[in-house]
Amino acid sequence: MADFNTIDDFDVENKTVLLRIDINSPVDPNGGFILDDTRMKLHSPTIKELSEKGAKVVILTHQSRPGKNDFISLKEHAKVLSKNLNIDVLYIDSIFSNEAINKIKNLNSGEILLLENVRFFSEESLNGSVDKQSKTLLIRKLSPYIDIFINDAFATAHRSQPSLVGFTKVLPSGAGRLMEKELTVVENSFKNVERPCVYVLGGMKADDSIEVIENVLKNESADYILTTGIVANIFLLGAGVDIGKVNKDFIKERGYYNLVEKARYLLKTYKKNIIYPKDLAIEDNGKRVDVSIDKIPNKYIFDIGVETIKEYAKFIRNAKTIFANGPAGVFENSEFAIGTEDILNTIANSQGFSIIGGGHIAAATNAMGYDMHMNHISSGGGACITLLGGKKLAAVEALKNAKK
Structure with missing residues (x-):
């Protein structure tokens, strides 16, 4: 009741x-x-x-x-x-x-x-x-x-x-x-989670995502966190990776540089649970170029790389519960939609119970034609991630x- x-x-x-x-x-x-x-x-x-x-x-x-x-x-x-x-x-x-x-x-x-x-x-x-x-x-x-x-x-x-x-x-x-x-779907999935449980968190709202990461790992309700977008860049910085001045400055402009220390702490505390990219996609002369995280030039990062996509797909395929919020990259540009599309494709074809957050990831899911293959697409990204972050609505x- x-x-x-x-x-x-x-x-x-x-x-x-x-x-x-x-x-x-x-x-x-x-x-x-x-x-x-x-x-x-x-x-x-x-x-x-x-x-x-x-x-x-x-x-x-x-x-x-x-x-x-x-x-x-x-x-x-x-x-x-x-x-x-x-x-x-x-x-x-x-x-x-x-x-x-x-x-x-x-x-x-x-x-x-x-x-x-x-x-x-x-x-x-x-x-x-x-x-x-x-x-x-x-x-x-x-x-x-x-x-x-x-x-x-x-x-x-x-x-x-x-x-x-x-x-x-x-x-x-x-x-x-x-x-x-x-409320029924999100809260029941959160309370009665089937394992392994994988969270795929990206997009631009890094503060909300990092709050969710801390909450679900502290409560032991998630097994793995796959990071993409600006969230991944913050964790890469926390892991000591040089992501280039333009990307550091972008994080500072968004007001998220204070989260690097939190990311460093979370990586130290939950080393096996938080997965960050091994390669990333940048733009070079108008084209997509994938680079290893130990060779990131001073250019904007627009997506996760192909090797990372392959690695993330393995986690998703083995999951019984999957929460995804935020696109993996600048999916509006077809060159950099690969990460978002491949992740959504893998979720759609997985055997796990899938919940897609609202906002941009829901828009991408609908636009790419995966909406009918997800168990639940939330109508509200902010509300959904607030719930997952352990806060009340x-x-x-x-x-x-x-x-x-």
């Missing part, structure tokens, strides 16, 4: 249900068109179920953040969502204006209303306690017209913002189907407290 409520715990017929989802999507900078509707597809089962059960569904979500080119209204999202659901999704360009409140009050059973980008409301950008967020204008304005709050936004569950945690203090609250699935804790 879950320690938070789900849709099963409520009779939603003729009830006004506020549904928080995360359909933050890539947008064409010129035309404002949605380029990828993956997240809308992931939330569709929750929306459809509520609608089919006769709920009056009010959707709250966000797109990007202030100052970015894709910080736009949700008018286009409503159109794409309508196509995905095969149901007409109503849209209003406000969040809690009198017009929006009247729309909510006049909804019929089964109807779906999408409110405007919640981040247009400045208080939404503030993090704070559940008690503090429950007193914000958003919650005070909307909650009198809502019967039940359902949070399905796993991808944003690590944030403690008004729309994610505030309603749990004042309304009966539960998790949507996507949130429920994410603010929005999930709020749901647990709401049940209590």
Whole structure:
């Protein structure tokens, strides 16, 4: 039995249900068109179920953040969502204006209303306690017209913002189907891990990945960590490898140079468990060149090398559980997509239970056609890696407290 409520715990017929989802999507900078509707597809089962059960569904979500080119209204999202659901999704360009409140009050059973980008409301950008967020204008304005709050936004569950945690203090609250699935799959795999368990960690968010490495090795829930991307470069530095000034400077620019000492400590403590590349790929005259780690020129590292790919494939093929987060290199460039593609191909063809983190690694998995061969692709990289790092998700804790 879950320690938070789900849709099963409520009779939603003729009830006004506020549904928080995360359909933050890539947008064409010129035309404002949605380029990828993956997240809308992931939330569709929750929306459809509520609608089919006769709920009056009010959707709250966000797109990007202030100052970015894709910080736009949700008018286009409503159109794409309508196509995905095969149901007409109503849209209003406000969040809690009198017009929006009247729309909510006049909804019929089964109807779906999408409110405007919640981040247009400045208080939404503030993090704070559940008690503090429950007193914000958003919650005070909307909650009198809502019967039940359902949070399905796993991808944003690590944030403690008004729309994610505030309603749990004042309304009966539960998790949507996507949130429920994410927590069940990730937490069960983490707690009941089948061995050997291999983590493949790369990408650009080195601080999160190194926190995960420390957590899973300390808890003895992982057998091997295969490092790629900037994570690998930090461990190479920790192992005393000269990766070249440009790569050192890049790590410093990202604010990660302080992690080299942590990497050195982890290598000393878990020498047999942490595997770093034996060769890497650089660019020379526009072409990929693989070099041994003892002969790295002062050029940017863009991928792991072929010998490393072969070595990593052996670990993955023997694994019973595989967690992968972050691409191995600059996969957007075909010359340097080899590491990411070969790792995903090996995971897809392995016998192990595979979990792919969200963000760029999920995008690469979908783009390269391996999505149907993975056991679980997370909708949220930040939330997923927060869980694996042994931290609690603010929005999930709020749901647990709401049940209590």
